[in-house]
């Protein structure tokens with residue numbers, strides 16, 4: 234039997250090593266090692282990573298790499314690329330890498346090559362995008378489309394939404410791209426207010442075609458369409474679907490020719506590279522979409538072949554393990570300093586937390602170590618005037634990724650230099666902090682008296698020693714955005730592989746769905762026999778008294 238993770242020799246070595254590292258300050262690490270930047274810098278697929286502002290030494294790095302080897306990470310990486318059923322609870326491979334496999338080499342699932350279907354679907358997308366862009370495919374009154382509304386949630390929403398916003402400079406501008414996800418009726422109501430039924434195309438995005446939010450929103454979109462000039466014959470011009478469950482989409486009323494396939498070997502949160510990326514392709518064109526795939530593919534090749542020590546996803550994954558399992562961090566911040574990438578934290582949050590928010594290992598045994606962190610974040614520099622205070626002076630440790638392009642798509646005045654300076658100053662401040670002596674001297678220099686300075690100084694002390702990574706790329710292009718997202722996908726896999734958990738299922742979300750249906754029955758028909766706890770029952774009563782009648 235394989236040893237438990239915490240029984241591996243490198244695990245106990247890392248535990249002892251952590252005790253040696255805890256008292257050390259990064260300020261001194263930088264002072265003592267002029268090569269530190271070069272030592273802890275790596276790049277691949279257009280993404281540069283400076284990880285020198287971490288609480289690590291070369292020994293930390295080699296111990297973490299040893300952990301990766303002892304936990305059989307290289308074998309597990311290969312298993313993913315070879316299409317092994319690494320999603321063990323559902324007996325499926327996780328082959329998002331096939332969706333961007335540009336070598337045309339075969340990738341087999343159950344003995345048959347899946348690449349022909351992948352290529353066919355890309356062609357189907359290509360043809361569709363061309364027909365919409367060239368106005369060969371028009372709305373019911375023969376006008377070209379002006380708006381697309383993608384209806385989907387979770388992985389069928391966050392990835393396409395992130396990427397289409399990230400690549401706004403590449404939009405062909407003939408089409409506006411909107412997203413509806415939430416079952417809160419205000420979401421679809423607000424989106425429908427701004428579009429014309431004659432020129433609006435709906436893309437229903439659901440791998441399962443069984444997701445309540447998506448199906449209910451689709452019903453609303455359909456009746457809105459029928460009430461506003463459309464009819465049963467013209468629905469086919471305005472509704473297409475992307476799903477792995479073709480029959481349910483047909484039963485729902487989507488014409489078979491309007492259905493783009495996806496497959497059970499691609500997880501929802503890894504699916505933006507499939508036809509779920511249709512809104513992206515419509516927004517930026519198929520060449521742009523293929524460039525996105527090629528960026529991800531470049532990261533895939535790097536991940537599969539680069540030595541562990543130079544491997545970007547492995548490096549990020551191991552650093553996360555270092556902080557989470559050995560230095561007590563329980564969250565991780567994603568801080569894009571790029572307006573176009575403002576959707577990145579939400580996407581990575583789903584990617585990471587739905588993948589690695591697990592507490593049993595592959596054998597079904599409870600893990601005796603912590604797993605996936607809480608992912609949070611937002612766009613810089615805005616966050617500096619909000620939550621960065623806690624990063625600098627709070628009691629919790631939250632490592633952060635600062636993500637910034639070297640060039641801006643919009644070189645307005647000195648904005649990009651200012652943005653860049655803000656980003657770097659944050660990582661510097663987090664690393665070096667401000668000592669009590671420095672704080673006091675600053676106050677004295679400002680003319681405060683000795684007593685006053687002494688009193689105020691503790692509030693101005695910043696401990697520093699707070700870790701961050703800086704990720705850079707030339708510009709947010711389809712290629713770099715593809716590589717960046719693939720980097721995080723693989724980071725998540727690295728961590729899941731080492732923690733020996735299944736990163737590709739999400740059973741935790743099911744209970745809420747089950748209970749939600751029971752509660753809904755209660756809300757809609759007060760006769761339901763479902764037994765509820767006192768709190769939920771009380772809240773249902775409140776809804777029956779006040780909510781239902783409004």
Ligand SMILES: O=P(O)(O)OC[C@H]1O[C@](O)(CO)[C@@H](O)[C@@H]1O
Pocket residue numbers: 386387388389438439440441442443444447501502587739742
């Ligand atoms: O694409 P579907 O099947 O509608 O699922 C939407 C999302 O729901 C989830 O299953 C979680 O509820 C995600 O994993 C998935 O991306």
